[in-house]
Amino acid sequence: MHENDLKFTGDMSAADFRKYGYAMVDWIANFFDTIEDRPVLPAIQPGDIRSKIPSSAPKLPEAFEKMIADIDRVIMPGMTHWNHPRYLAYFSSVGSAPGVLGELLAAALNINGMLWQSCPSSTELEQVTTAWMRQLLGLPDHFFGVIYDTGSVSTMHALAAAREQMADLQIREKGMTGRADLPRLRLYISEHTHSSIDKAALALGIGMEGIRRIPSDANFAMQPEALRTAIQEDRSTGWRPFCVVATIGTTSTTAVDPVAEIANICEREDLWLHVDAAYAGSAAILPEMQHHFAGWEKADSVLVNPHKWLFVPLDLSLMYTRKPGVLRRAFSLVPEYLRTAHDDNVVNFMDYGIPLGRRFRSIKLWFVLRYYGVDGLMARLRYHIQLAQNLAQKIDADSDFERVAPTHFSTVAFRACPAGWQDEDALNKLNARLLEAVNATRRFYLTHTKIGGKFVLRIAIGNIRTEARHIEDVWQLLRTMLRDVLKNVQNA
Amino acid sequence: MHENDLKFTGDMSAADFRKYGYAMVDWIANFFDTIEDRPVLPAIQPGDIRSKIPSSAPKLPEAFEKMIADIDRVIMPGMTHWNHPRYLAYFSSVGSAPGVLGELLAAALNINGMLWQSCPSSTELEQVTTAWMRQLLGLPDHFFGVIYDTGSVSTMHALAAAREQMADLQIREKGMTGRADLPRLRLYISEHTHSSIDKAALALGIGMEGIRRIPSDANFAMQPEALRTAIQEDRSTGWRPFCVVATIGTTSTTAVDPVAEIANICEREDLWLHVDAAYAGSAAILPEMQHHFAGWEKADSVLVNPHKWLFVPLDLSLMYTRKPGVLRRAFSLVPEYLRTAHDDNVVNFMDYGIPLGRRFRSIKLWFVLRYYGVDGLMARLRYHIQLAQNLAQKIDADSDFERVAPTHFSTVAFRACPAGWQDEDALNKLNARLLEAVNATRRFYLTHTKIGGKFVLRIAIGNIRTEARHIEDVWQLLRTMLRDVLKNVQNA
Numbered sequence: 001m002h003e004n005d006l007k008f009t010g011d012m013s014a015a016d017f018r019k020y021g022y023a024m025v026d027w028i029a030n031f032f033d034t035i036e037d038r039p040v041l042p043a044i045q046p047g048d049i050r051s052k053i054p055s056s057a058p059k060l061p062e063a064f065e066k067m068i069a070d071i072d073r074v075i076m077p078g079m080t081h082w083n084h085p086r087y088l089a090y091f092s093s094v095g096s097a098p099g100v101l102g103e104l105l106a107a108a109l110n111i112n113g114m115l116w117q118s119c120p121s122s123t124e125l126e127q128v129t130t131a132w133m134r135q136l137l138g139l140p141d142h143f144f145g146v147i148y149d150t151g152s153v154s155t156m157h158a159l160a161a162a163r164e165q166m167a168d169l170q171i172r173e174k175g176m177t178g179r180a181d182l183p184r185l186r187l188y189i190s191e192h193t194h195s196s197i198d199k200a201a202l203a204l205g206i207g208m209e210g211i212r213r214i215p216s217d218a219n220f221a222m223q224p225e226a227l228r229t230a231i232q233e234d235r236s237t238g239w240r241p242f243c244v245v246a247t248i249g250t251t252s253t254t255a256v257d258p259v260a261e262i263a264n265i266c267e268r269e270d271l272w273l274h275v276d277a278a279y280a281g282s283a284a285i286l287p288e289m290q291h292h293f294a295g296w297e298k299a300d301s302v303l304v305n306p307h308k309w310l311f312v313p314l315d316l317s318l319m320y321t322r323k324p325g326v327l328r329r330a331f332s333l334v335p336e337y338l339r340t341a342h343d344d345n346v347v348n349f350m351d352y353g354i355p356l357g358r359r360f361r362s363i364k365l366w367f368v369l370r371y372y373g374v375d376g377l378m379a380r381l382r383y384h385i386q387l388a389q390n391l392a393q394k395i396d397a398d399s400d401f402e403r404v405a406p407t408h409f410s411t412v413a414f415r416a417c418p419a420g421w422q423d424e425d426a427l428n429k430l431n432a433r434l435l436e437a438v439n440a441t442r443r444f445y446l447t448h449t450k451i452g453g454k455f456v457l458r459i460a461i462g463n464i465r466t467e468a469r470h471i472e473d474v475w476q477l478l479r480t481m482l483r484d485v486l487k488n489v490q491n492a
Numbered sequence: 493m494h495e496n497d498l499k500f501t502g503d504m505s506a507a508d509f510r511k512y513g514y515a516m517v518d519w520i521a522n523f524f525d526t527i528e529d530r531p532v533l534p535a536i537q538p539g540d541i542r543s544k545i546p547s548s549a550p551k552l553p554e555a556f557e558k559m560i561a562d563i564d565r566v567i568m569p570g571m572t573h574w575n576h577p578r579y580l581a582y583f584s585s586v587g588s589a590p591g592v593l594g595e596l597l598a599a600a601l602n603i604n605g606m607l608w609q610s611c612p613s614s615t616e617l618e619q620v621t622t623a624w625m626r627q628l629l630g631l632p633d634h635f636f637g638v639i640y641d642t643g644s645v646s647t648m649h650a651l652a653a654a655r656e657q658m659a660d661l662q663i664r665e666k667g668m669t670g671r672a673d674l675p676r677l678r679l680y681i682s683e684h685t686h687s688s689i690d691k692a693a694l695a696l697g698i699g700m701e702g703i704r705r706i707p708s709d710a711n712f713a714m715q716p717e718a719l720r721t722a723i724q725e726d727r728s729t730g731w732r733p734f735c736v737v738a739t740i741g742t743t744s745t746t747a748v749d750p751v752a753e754i755a756n757i758c759e760r761e762d763l764w765l766h767v768d769a770a771y772a773g774s775a776a777i778l779p780e781m782q783h784h785f786a787g788w789e790k791a792d793s794v795l796v797n798p799h800k801w802l803f804v805p806l807d808l809s810l811m812y813t814r815k816p817g818v819l820r821r822a823f824s825l826v827p828e829y830l831r832t833a834h835d836d837n838v839v840n841f842m843d844y845g846i847p848l849g850r851r852f853r854s855i856k857l858w859f860v861l862r863y864y865g866v867d868g869l870m871a872r873l874r875y876h877i878q879l880a881q882n883l884a885q886k887i888d889a890d891s892d893f894e895r896v897a898p899t900h901f902s903t904v905a906f907r908a909c910p911a912g913w914q915d916e917d918a919l920n921k922l923n924a925r926l927l928e929a930v931n932a933t934r935r936f937y938l939t940h941t942k943i944g945g946k947f948v949l950r951i952a953i954g955n956i957r958t959e960a961r962h963i964e965d966v967w968q969l970l971r972t973m974l975r976d977v978l979k980n981v982q983n984a
Binding site: 006007010011014015016017020021024027028030032046049050055056058061066071074075076079080082090097099100101103108110111112116117118119120124128131133149150153178179180184194196200203206209238307313314317331335336338346354356357359366370375380383447450458467 | 847
């Protein structure tokens, strides 16, 4: 064969990239501009989107114009709009404009930051931006920062380090099975810890039975006394306690575990303390919120997700640890083809985790921090917190509703409880119907949780586009819908 | 407090997004257009990039113009250009134009595809594009496809499913430690299996000792007879074999394990077979390459990374399994706040893994498949394969060089071995120097590996911009540099 047998075809021309890039930017600018006019939830059934797409890939190239047209024809009808100002479900995750442009740049550069040498700029910008964030969060200088994709993956790495810290068990070398010398390992979480911690524990071989849930107090925060007792009890029955996960801002109610007290217990008991502040951690940049974070500087690892409430597009999860050597020991493995001349003088981020592929994620964080500035980010977070506090006051003042948890940050957990409704089952059905009615308008998207048997509604504020009027609207809609639902119940 | 106490500030205006979006597209178009004029490797020392960036985040907003200027001032001097046509290191990972524009769209939509309801379009486009790819790869219809971020993470999920398949061990429920009833688990890989499999095994508690490396043959492929013997030996000494990882296209030499034979062994021994085709899997879309993939349809799980040799930007790893129920059992955990009305009728991709955050990754795959068309992708892959075959012929015809492994795909493993050089240590030093000399020109980037004690150079072709002239250039450069290095050695 000769090299001219086959012809080089290459990529899109620069002129076409410019043309279609502009078209895509126009599409997105229009999308951002009109998002409020769109329903936040789609009106479709499972399979509706699939049915609009051919069942096999095209043999011949398609025009890019057609692909852009298909965004409106195929994709938009099936969108749940996380970027929508009236999206108040789960926790907000919003792609701000500078974050989106940062992601565009990262995709175009398309490096793999596994090693310093494989892209020095990526490694060093990750070091710089994690240091910036460490200062803003008020964490000590000796915390080592690393960017993972999601909170779930960050957590798994933290728990793996906790396991590796027990060097006497030689788990890395000998594994966990078939060993009479290994005690059963116990991980402590609260009743309200996020399910990702359970998933990480399953992956790491801790098992459901190795997870002990510590009761919480009236505010849904872990009871340190109960934790202390559980650890003693477990030690006396042959378990080996190794890790506690405390949460600042739980998913259901944004409760805050007493981290300082828990940290003292962990220190005394020689347990790894992981603090999950995936959502609320962003609020640590506000001096007036620092009290919620008291003691997290004593944690072994801390997790904050800028892709939640810091306007960075998915995915970018920050993890800090004061024991990077332990994390590294758990995962470092350097085959010959990944050795470089610089290995002794640099950080090779691949050594701190499972994923070998590492996108240039720090760019979007860098762009977001610079475009808004710290003052601008603080102003936006304060605005969201104030919207939540105002809503909390309205709920408190309305006899048809009640809050079911303190509103520490920007998320309100509440339910309808009209006069005369005592039966909890009936109240749960009423609130489920109310939620369904609100979401059926497709103007707002709220989600629910269950706390102590109660069906609870959540309004999670954190979108950079959400304004006071949106929260006022959802509040009025809730009141109207409650009247409608009550009328239907009475007529039934 | 009143909601007007704090002012809504919002995001960038649509007009500014358009303006800066165009500017970013222009920057990227110019970057793509001029990439060949840039050095592929940077000329910097550790810390050089960091020193150009302030040590803390700006208090006040910065102009976007300044941020764009900093791409050239700060980022470019520290770039290892993976998109460069003369980047021939590791395996190629290239951000093609339609892939980059797909990533831009995904960042702007910024949904989390954890549940069908959390974005039906994301879930269904993931189903469609994984089905398209399944057909192109020639995998059977009953294989269930899921998109993860990286090959390492796909592998970890495959191995977790392998572990979960041993339902009798109740690992999910009871964990792995402190159990006299659990046998030691054994995972089989070859001497050339990628390090990510080791990392996954460490995370899952298998331990280094639980990993058994099966010897390979003269072509660096796993010896099925040795595998069979090892399994028997382990069973007789109390190990519990549970999983085999076979590779189609190993990292060092792109060797192909005999998957069909290994699959037969796994079937007879009731072991999970995971096939790692992270790099070479893309070639399965070529009919003339299908013979390398014989038997992979019998695997329990198969991994292919379109972000390697299918021009999709990082990160997008495809995993297929014919036992989705087992994978789901390993990881499904649905807390109340993630329940939806549709759970029984839809796929909720969060049930198939650890990450709860799931970007809209399928868009970029959809764009790439449509923009080039299957014929277009096939033509590009064939071109790369032919470039590699042509280079292999030149190496074979040159008495100063030798190939050290078959060139099955688009990667050539070779070394210099001039007449009179017999000593292996001396040859290793010579080749290390040759590599250093080539990379020091910063015109090309090659990496090395070690095979059977030999220091081996690799030329990995897979970039959409790489042309025949680039491969001819690197070949001439290698020959020139070898003469220079030899001269220096003689003069020393």
